[in-house]
Amino acid sequence: MKFPLKVCSLGKDENNISYAVHCDCGSTDHTCTMCFEANKDFGYSIQFYYDLCYSGAFYDSNKLMALWRRIKDALRLIFIGYVELQGDFVICQPEHFDNFLEALKEGKQFMEKSE
Numbered sequence: 001m002k003f004p005l006k007v008c009s010l011g012k013d014e015n016n017i018s019y020a021v022h023c024d025c026g027s028t029d030h031t032c033t034m035c036f037e038a039n040k041d042f043g044y045s046i047q048f049y050y051d052l053c054y055s056g057a058f059y060d061s062n063k064l065m066a067l068w069r070r071i072k073d074a075l076r077l078i079f080i081g082y083v084e085l086q087g088d089f090v091i092c093q094p095e096h097f098d099n100f101l102e103a104l105k106e107g108k109q110f111m112e113k114s115e
């Protein structure tokens, strides 16, 4: 199926069908890849993937505070092993929302046909 706005099919094979869903915030970094997997041996799943970017400057307009936050996060990563990040994924336009729902329905039908 072709989606006219901000959702596109990435293809499918015997066990998977995938879509790219673009974020309405304007960043091209927030495109979400939505994968429906149907495997008779391992079951069914929907997986959502998108890249997270680190930006300490986003949180503080004060450059010294931004630098201090980055140092603290780097130390946390070194000594604790991870940092917590948040990303957004926004759908604002009704047509975009409808296309997202259509992709979900199409993926669900794909999984149901695989049963």
Ligand SMILES: [Zn+2]
Binding pocket: 023, 024, 025, 026, 027, 030, 088, 089, 090
């Ligand atoms: Zn976004």
